[in-house]
Amino acid sequence: MSEITSLEALEALYGQPSQRAKNKVMFELDEYAQTLINHSHFVLFTTNDEQGFTDISPRGGQPGFIKILDNKTLLMPDSSGNNRLDSFKNILANPKVGLLFMVNGIDEVVRLKGVASLHTDETLKSMCPDGNKAPKIVIKIQVESLYFHCAKAVMRAKLWNDTYRVDRKILPSLAQIMKAQQNNPDLVAATQEEMVEYYKSTL
Structure with missing residues (x-):
C-alpha cells in the first residue's frame, strides 16, 4: 500500500x-x-x-x-x-x-x-x-x-431522518459498558432506563 x-x-x-x-x-x-x-x-x-x-x-x-x-x-x-x-x-x-x-x-x-x-x-x-x-x-x-x-x-x-436509526439495545447501558471495560465489580451496572433517568436529573 x-x-x-x-x-x-x-x-x-x-x-x-x-x-x-x-x-x-x-x-x-x-x-x-x-x-x-x-x-x-x-x-x-x-x-x-x-x-x-x-x-x-x-x-x-x-x-x-x-x-x-x-x-x-x-x-x-x-x-x-x-x-x-x-x-x-x-x-x-x-x-x-x-x-x-x-x-x-x-x-x-x-x-x-x-x-x-x-x-x-x-x-x-x-x-x-x-x-x-x-x-x-x-x-x-x-x-x-x-x-x-x-x-x-x-x-x-441521512442524518436527519430514520434511515440508519438503530435500536438502542444493540449496546448495553454506559454503566454496564464501563463496568466491563474497567473490570471493576464494585461499579454499579445501572440499566439503560436507570441511566436515562439519571441523565434527565442532571441535565
Whole structure:
C-alpha cells in the first residue's frame, strides 16, 4: 500500500479546488453564519492537548445556546458533566479550538476555528444560562476563520431522518459498558432506563 507523504503527491491525486471553494473562507461572522449558529442546538467542539493530540466533545442545548457577542466573538456555556474537564485543561495548554455547528433540517454545516479562553465573569455567565441556571464557566471564542461546508456528508449519512436509526439495545447501558471495560465489580451496572433517568436529573 502506497503512503502519500508530500503535498505534491496529494495534489496530483486530487487536483486543485475550484475558485469558489478557495474563496469561501471568512474571517468574521456574516448574517448567514449568524443565522445558522443562532439555530444550532448541537456542536462538535475540538480542542488540542499540549502534545498536539485532538479531542472532540459534543455540546448541546436549546437552539442558539452558543451566544454571538459580536461578529468576531462567541460565548459557549459550560454544562454539567463528569468533571474530567478535558476540554478546559486542553484550552489552558493550547487555546486553539474548532467548532462544527449543526442544525436539524439543514444539511450544510459551519466549520469555525478560533482561540478560546475560560471566564467566570458574572456578566458573561448571565448571558449564557445553562437551562435555568448560570454556568460555572463561559468559554469565550475569538473567531479566526470559518466557512460553510457543503451538504454531501450529511446527505450521505441521512442524518436527519430514520434511515440508519438503530435500536438502542444493540449496546448495553454506559454503566454496564464501563463496568466491563474497567473490570471493576464494585461499579454499579445501572440499566439503560436507570441511566436515562439519571441523565434527565442532571441535565
